[in-house]
Amino acid sequence: MRSATPSDDADLTARARIRDAALARFAADGFGAPLRAIAAxxxxxxxxxxxxxxSKDGLRHACDEQVRRIVAEGKEPVYGAPGGHPDRADMFALLADVERYGVPTLYLLRVFQAGGDLARELVDDMVELTRTTLADGVASGAVRPSRDEDARARYLVMLTLGALVVDQALHPADPGDTGGFIRGYMARYALPSAEVFTEGLLLDATMLDAVAATWPAPTDPTPTDPPRTRT
Structure with missing residues (x-):
């Protein structure tokens, strides 16, 4: 099985090689993949x-940490680093190299489909990372401020993950070419998603005003806050 996962180790030491092989095998076959297959x-x-x-749990933990690092690496060019707008050359390089994210993306989808505490922890990590990078983008002038920064960060994470889960169900990844899943997803949705994020969708604030009046931003937002009704 071919691994397309980025690695901390320039020479792919045995430990890094095992970790990357496990990421690829778990992504392709799920977490029931036998240790012998990963070793092979x-x-x-x-x-x-x-x-x-x-143990296998220890290997899973190492995979989780590697995926967390890869997710963190991919955020800054999208939202902008402090002090300036996203660098266009960095953005083009990221888009040109998207298929290296095939394995970690499919691994994440396995985690979310399995559910449980680990999925919640990873989502919370991604939300916090997104909230921080959005705040950097707001500070640099690259991102519009939000009426509820925490809720926006969580929505963006849920929107991204939901789209990937549905797309994987409709266009299952080839275990031998996990990068193909990312290439296909980007071919289908890179342009419309960039358009929506950059230019918006609606030409007036009617919907926003109605929603803000019905579900105003809570003073202490949580994912389980019930809808607020007009009184």
Whole structure:
């Protein structure tokens, strides 16, 4: 199985090689993938996997941390670093290299489909990362401020993940070409999503005014706040 995952280790040490093989195998086959298959993908013995990670759960934890790092790397060019707008050259480089995110993206979808505490933790991590990077974008002038920054960050994460889950269901990834999933998704939705994010959709504020009057931004927003009705 071919791994297209970025790595911290320039020379792909045994530990990094095992981790990347596990990411690819979990992404393709789910978390029930046997340790022996992961070891074979990495070209090592199962005993060496246990030596480096202690257990399959330890290997899963290393994969989770790697995916968290990859997600963090991908945010800044989109929303803009402090002190300026997104660098166009960085943005083009990111779009040209999207297929390297195939494995970590499919891995994340496996986590979210499985649900549970880990999925909630990863979503919370992504929301916090998004909230922080959006705040940097607001400070630099690259992003419009929001009436409810926390709710906007959570909505953007849920919107992105939901779109990926549905697209994966309609266009299942080829386990031998996980980058193809990202290429296909970007071919279908990169332009319309950039258009909506950049230019907006509606030409007047009628809907926004009605929604703001019915569901005003809470003073202490949480994901479980009930809808607010007009009194």
């Amino acid at each position: 993908d990495a070209g090592v013995s199962p005993a060496l996997v246990i030596h480096h990670f202690g």
